[in-house]
Amino acid sequence: MARPEVRITHAEEFSAAHRLHAPQLSDAENKALYGPCNTVHGHNYRVEVTVTGPVDPVTGMVMNLTELMRIMREEIWDHVDHQHLNETVPFLKGILPTAENLAIVFWQRVHAQRERLGSARLFRVRVVESRDNFVDYFGDLR
Amino acid sequence: MARPEVRITHAEEFSAAHRLHAPQLSDAENKALYGPCNTVHGHNYRVEVTVTGPVDPVTGMVMNLTELMRIMREEIWDHVDHQHLNETVPFLKGILPTAENLAIVFWQRVHAQRERLGSARLFRVRVVESRDNFVDYFGDLR
Amino acid sequence: MARPEVRITHAEEFSAAHRLHAPQLSDAENKALYGPCNTVHGHNYRVEVTVTGPVDPVTGMVMNLTELMRIMREEIWDHVDHQHLNETVPFLKGILPTAENLAIVFWQRVHAQRERLGSARLFRVRVVESRDNFVDYFGDLR
Amino acid sequence: MARPEVRITHAEEFSAAHRLHAPQLSDAENKALYGPCNTVHGHNYRVEVTVTGPVDPVTGMVMNLTELMRIMREEIWDHVDHQHLNETVPFLKGILPTAENLAIVFWQRVHAQRERLGSARLFRVRVVESRDNFVDYFGDLR
Amino acid sequence: MARPEVRITHAEEFSAAHRLHAPQLSDAENKALYGPCNTVHGHNYRVEVTVTGPVDPVTGMVMNLTELMRIMREEIWDHVDHQHLNETVPFLKGILPTAENLAIVFWQRVHAQRERLGSARLFRVRVVESRDNFVDYFGDLR
Amino acid sequence: MARPEVRITHAEEFSAAHRLHAPQLSDAENKALYGPCNTVHGHNYRVEVTVTGPVDPVTGMVMNLTELMRIMREEIWDHVDHQHLNETVPFLKGILPTAENLAIVFWQRVHAQRERLGSARLFRVRVVESRDNFVDYFGDLR
Numbered sequence: 001m002a003r004p005e006v007r008i009t010h011a012e013e014f015s016a017a018h019r020l021h022a023p024q025l026s027d028a029e030n031k032a033l034y035g036p037c038n039t040v041h042g043h044n045y046r047v048e049v050t051v052t053g054p055v056d057p058v059t060g061m062v063m064n065l066t067e068l069m070r071i072m073r074e075e076i077w078d079h080v081d082h083q084h085l086n087e088t089v090p091f092l093k094g095i096l097p098t099a100e101n102l103a104i105v106f107w108q109r110v111h112a113q114r115e116r117l118g119s120a121r122l123f124r125v126r127v128v129e130s131r132d133n134f135v136d137y138f139g140d141l142r
Numbered sequence: 143m144a145r146p147e148v149r150i151t152h153a154e155e156f157s158a159a160h161r162l163h164a165p166q167l168s169d170a171e172n173k174a175l176y177g178p179c180n181t182v183h184g185h186n187y188r189v190e191v192t193v194t195g196p197v198d199p200v201t202g203m204v205m206n207l208t209e210l211m212r213i214m215r216e217e218i219w220d221h222v223d224h225q226h227l228n229e230t231v232p233f234l235k236g237i238l239p240t241a242e243n244l245a246i247v248f249w250q251r252v253h254a255q256r257e258r259l260g261s262a263r264l265f266r267v268r269v270v271e272s273r274d275n276f277v278d279y280f281g282d283l284r
Numbered sequence: 285m286a287r288p289e290v291r292i293t294h295a296e297e298f299s300a301a302h303r304l305h306a307p308q309l310s311d312a313e314n315k316a317l318y319g320p321c322n323t324v325h326g327h328n329y330r331v332e333v334t335v336t337g338p339v340d341p342v343t344g345m346v347m348n349l350t351e352l353m354r355i356m357r358e359e360i361w362d363h364v365d366h367q368h369l370n371e372t373v374p375f376l377k378g379i380l381p382t383a384e385n386l387a388i389v390f391w392q393r394v395h396a397q398r399e400r401l402g403s404a405r406l407f408r409v410r411v412v413e414s415r416d417n418f419v420d421y422f423g424d425l426r
Numbered sequence: 427m428a429r430p431e432v433r434i435t436h437a438e439e440f441s442a443a444h445r446l447h448a449p450q451l452s453d454a455e456n457k458a459l460y461g462p463c464n465t466v467h468g469h470n471y472r473v474e475v476t477v478t479g480p481v482d483p484v485t486g487m488v489m490n491l492t493e494l495m496r497i498m499r500e501e502i503w504d505h506v507d508h509q510h511l512n513e514t515v516p517f518l519k520g521i522l523p524t525a526e527n528l529a530i531v532f533w534q535r536v537h538a539q540r541e542r543l544g545s546a547r548l549f550r551v552r553v554v555e556s557r558d559n560f561v562d563y564f565g566d567l568r
Numbered sequence: 569m570a571r572p573e574v575r576i577t578h579a580e581e582f583s584a585a586h587r588l589h590a591p592q593l594s595d596a597e598n599k600a601l602y603g604p605c606n607t608v609h610g611h612n613y614r615v616e617v618t619v620t621g622p623v624d625p626v627t628g629m630v631m632n633l634t635e636l637m638r639i640m641r642e643e644i645w646d647h648v649d650h651q652h653l654n655e656t657v658p659f660l661k662g663i664l665p666t667a668e669n670l671a672i673v674f675w676q677r678v679h680a681q682r683e684r685l686g687s688a689r690l691f692r693v694r695v696v697e698s699r700d701n702f703v704d705y706f707g708d709l710r
Numbered sequence: 711m712a713r714p715e716v717r718i719t720h721a722e723e724f725s726a727a728h729r730l731h732a733p734q735l736s737d738a739e740n741k742a743l744y745g746p747c748n749t750v751h752g753h754n755y756r757v758e759v760t761v762t763g764p765v766d767p768v769t770g771m772v773m774n775l776t777e778l779m780r781i782m783r784e785e786i787w788d789h790v791d792h793q794h795l796n797e798t799v800p801f802l803k804g805i806l807p808t809a810e811n812l813a814i815v816f817w818q819r820v821h822a823q824r825e826r827l828g829s830a831r832l833f834r835v836r837v838v839e840s841r842d843n844f845v846d847y848f849g850d851l852r
Contacts, residue, residue: 012558135149306628309626317632343743379628388572467794556754
């Protein structure tokens with residue numbers, strides 16, 4: 001009989017500065033496009049990583065939550081907390097730090113560790129930028 | 143190469159009164175069906191609108207969040223905040239203002255502005271009525 | 285030795301409609317004064333009642349939280365949940381249902397049950413009207 | 427014309443103790459696997475049950491939310507609130523009370539009441555164990 | 569008879585960047601003192617302003633909440649939202665933007681508008697920097 | 711001139727089991743007094759510690775928040791997270807783990823470290839037991 005599949009989600013929060021400024025556009029275009037986000041500001045970001053997989057009949061878990069937390073800290077939190085996302089994060093060099101791009105990059109970094117997920121696979125990365133704004137990325141799964 | 147697809151969500155909150163009373167039913171049937179919701183009461187509603195689309199490689203965005211916010215304010219918030227949903231909202235005339243119907247109507251109003259969504263498309267409308275109750279509508283996408 | 289004094293707080297939430305309209309003022313003055321709150325709308329209200337008193341050395345409690353909850357339900361919740369605060373709540377008849385006045389009236393109703401508080405005394409009533417607005421009333425204690 | 431399909435969600439919270447200890451593993455293995463979760467501790471759990479179905483054109487509802495609440499209380503809350511999930515809940519006897527397994531068992535119990543859901547069907551059970559950890563189970567729907 | 573005194577609170581949220589670096593200290597001392605906060609990062613800040621005063625018997629209000637909101641936007645929000653608190657806010661020039669100092673400066677700015685508070689007086693300014701850290705300033709009232 | 715005094719608050723969350731059972735009372739009396747809390751259950755607890763003091767003109771801080779966090783982890787969190795408060799916490803031996811008593815004991819433990827608070831002094835310990843229940847202890851300050 002097939003094992004039931006469950007999705008598990010762990011969240012981490014970090015504080016960082018960023019600004020939105022596209023190098024291909026003029027200053028005036030940037031100002032018009034991003035408005036107040038064109039200048040340096042910051043957020044308390046919340047990152048949720050969801051993995052999905054069969055529940056192990058012995059452990060009752062999809063994967064060890066502590067390992068998921070460790071991956072998120074090593075691959076994401078340790079690099080972005082209390083940083084300036086445009087300037088001090090090597091893996092974001094040359095990437096416009098919109099919430100959309102952060103979700104994609106965070107996905108790629110967790111996905112690169114997929115062997116540590118056991119029989120689970122990465123399902124979704126959510127980046128919450130403020131209480132009324134968030135984005136979701138699902139990789140190629142959908 | 144295909145551009146990555148991301149979902150972005152913006153939320154707005156509004157305060158409104160409503161009552162649930164189906165005109166096709168008798169007063170006794172309405173009382174039995176809706177219980178305390180049959181009399182005029184109210185909520186702080188939260189509306190989340192999610193759109194999905196490819197991330198623009200220049201702007202790093204699915205669409206301008208400010209434009210999404212503007213659509214939500216012009217099409218929803220300006221009409222329902224501090225209103226009596228059964229009586230003072232023209233686009234709700236004749237519609238029973240359950241959370242389900244609100245989600246459907248809000249969907250239709252945002253969908254009517256779909257040209258303003260650029261390459262994104264409307265994905266979901268969530269209406270949160272209280273801390274323990276909410277509904278989701280996905281249009282015809284699912 | 286004096287027993288340590290601790291404050292305990294219990295919260296209840298209710299959904300209600302109201303409008304702000306002062307009978308001593310003209311319609312135009314009301315409109316100017318209350319703006320959008322002059323028309324019927326509603327909220328998910330949160331009421332917090334705080335009592336303070338010595339901790340009983342046998343029970344480890346200031347008072348039985350279940351009794352505090354019962355007082356709040358019997359004196360407040362049962363009367364206001366799913367009601368129109370201007371029209372259907374007998375104890376609010378003739379009272380303008382601003383958050384300030386609600387806090388005062390809720391205080392009076394809990395205070396009238398003060399014998400049920402044992403050695404504790406009513407300290408504060410907080411009424412949260414929306415996520416960014418709340419009021420506190422402390423009776424004559426301060 | 428097809429009736430629009432909407433998902434509705436109701437949540438309940440309960441407080442319970444549990445420990446994670448797999449009987450097939452040695453004490454040392456359990457300690458290594460579950461870490462601090464291997465000893466008795468507890469949580470304020472939040473359970474969200476989502477059902478999906480067509481909106482009834484007369485009532486404007488997918489199903490009566492009061493009935494969904496009743497099912498959740500009778501089948502879940504009444505049995506687990508203020509309990510020790512490893513010891514005092516008959517329907518959890520022999521089941522390791524991980525969040526994953528709780529979601530599956532809660533699903534089965536609500537699903538067993540599916541005739542009470544009317545034309546709606548169970549879609550998702552979410553169990554939130556703490557502010558940064560939750561799991562989702564979708565049965566066989568996905 | 570004395571009018572009952574009630575405290576009312578309004579909150580606003582803003583997103584900003586800052587860094588903690590004391591000019592009187594060496595770089596090494598700054599690093600040791602502030603740790604990760606010594607580099608540029610950011611937060612979603614929440615500012616709560618509480619005023620206290622007698623409830624007007626005609627309006628049922630301590631003061632018009634809309635006016636309090638306007639003061640907060642004109643004196644605080646408009647100047648700090650989407651800004652770099654160390655660099656782009658004139659009234660913070662030369663002030664180390666710790667949460668403590670922000671609360672004091674925000675107090676001073678609201679207090680300077682005290683004539684607009686009517687018979688109410690400023691009671692407290694709270695600055696919430698992240699979900700687990702906040703500060704309160706009460707001026708000279710205590 | 712006097713330095714402005716500010717209160718700063720840091721919060722930590724922990725998960726623990728407990729039961730309320732007074733040894734001086736009979737089983738029947740315990741059952742009647744504590745109801746469902748008489749059996750082993752658990753919570754996600756939130757502990758807020760507030761200290762108050764003058765703002766240092768050089769650092770802009772009342773005290774180093776990192777030091778406050780360290781005190782809370784060393785004196786509270788490390789001992790109670792994922793524990794059974796009636797059984798496995800040495801400093802709670804013989805103490806009925808009501809929220810009131812937890813607040814008092816946590817106060818005493820932080821107070822014993824008061825030299826590490828610099829020129830600040832302990833002001834309040836809040837213990838939040840569930841979303842609708844919390845207690846506050848102020849020591850002898852009030």
